[in-house]
Amino acid sequence: MPNRDRVSTVGGRDDAVRHPIFARYYARLAPALDVRAGIGAHRAELLAGLSGRVVEVGAGSGLNFSRYPAGVREVVAVEPEPRLRRVATDAAREAAVPVSVVPGVAEALPAADGEFDAAVVSLVLCSVRDPDRALAELRRVLRPGGELRFYEHIRSEGAAGFLLQRTLDRTVWPRLFGGCHTGRDTVAAIGAAGFVSVSLRRLRVPEGGVPTPVSAHVLGSARRP
Numbered sequence: 001m002p003n004r005d006r007v008s009t010v011g012g013r014d015d016a017v018r019h020p021i022f023a024r025y026y027a028r029l030a031p032a033l034d035v036r037a038g039i040g041a042h043r044a045e046l047l048a049g050l051s052g053r054v055v056e057v058g059a060g061s062g063l064n065f066s067r068y069p070a071g072v073r074e075v076v077a078v079e080p081e082p083r084l085r086r087v088a089t090d091a092a093r094e095a096a097v098p099v100s101v102v103p104g105v106a107e108a109l110p111a112a113d114g115e116f117d118a119a120v121v122s123l124v125l126c127s128v129r130d131p132d133r134a135l136a137e138l139r140r141v142l143r144p145g146g147e148l149r150f151y152e153h154i155r156s157e158g159a160a161g162f163l164l165q166r167t168l169d170r171t172v173w174p175r176l177f178g179g180c181h182t183g184r185d186t187v188a189a190i191g192a193a194g195f196v197s198v199s200l201r202r203l204r205v206p207e208g209g210v211p212t213p214v215s216a217h218v219l220g221s222a223r224r225p
């Protein structure tokens with residue numbers, strides 16, 4: 001199957017992630033999924049109680065922006081995909097807290113060490129090229145004691161489910177869904193990156209609906225030591 005989206009290199013001048021077809025349908029369909037699959041409620045829980053300066057990585061079309069609580073002083077939203085970044089920039093204008101949308105990739109965040117009180121990723125660690133490097137970067141830009149909030153779909157706990165995920169991840173899925181991998185063990189990766197006080201809840205999305213290869217979700221937080 002031809003991959004009509006182009007994923008360019010990470011690092012250097014051309015560090016954009018280009019998925020024009022995925023970007024177009026994600027921007028259109030994701031708001032409906034927030035309602036129909038209950039993802040919007042999980043976004044609200046993801047962001048509840050945050051305060052100070054926040055970096056959101058892989059912000060997509062900016063669906064989290066309107067849900068940041070008033071205690072957040074500023075959100076720096078990093079988004080590498082040009083089309084999604086444009087949509088996010090429009091969404092930022094409607095947000096109740098100041099949001100600036102900037103280009104960049106998770107594996108080389110455009111931020112100084114310890115700059116942020118909190119970092120947010122939602123449905124992103126499945127798609128980055130190098131999740132371990134991305135988590136190391138998230139840890140680097142958080143202040144000591146700073147909080148990582150994550151909402152991700154993850155590796156299935158059942159053997160058959162994981163076998164299906166592994167097959168999809170080696171074949172069509174990343175090509176169809178903007179580099180997404182269904183079966184990443186993101187919970188283990190967060191621990192391996194040195195985050196502590198990991199607290200999480202496993203979810204099925206949509207709850208009670210027909211399971212899909214991306215039904216196993218996790219919502220949680222962890223801290224930089």
Ligand SMILES: C[S@@+](CC[C@H](N)C(=O)[O-])C[C@H]1O[C@@H](n2cnc3c(N)ncnc32)[C@H](O)[C@@H]1O
Pocket residue numbers: 017026030057058059060061062063064078079080081084104105106107121122123124127128129178179
């Ligand atoms: C499924 S979308 C999720 C978007 C948004 N976080 C949300 O919750 O709707 C995956 C996002 O990850 C972004 N992404 C892919 N590779 C990335 C990378 N290396 N660094 C940062 N973001 C990346 C994509 O451009 C896209 O915005």
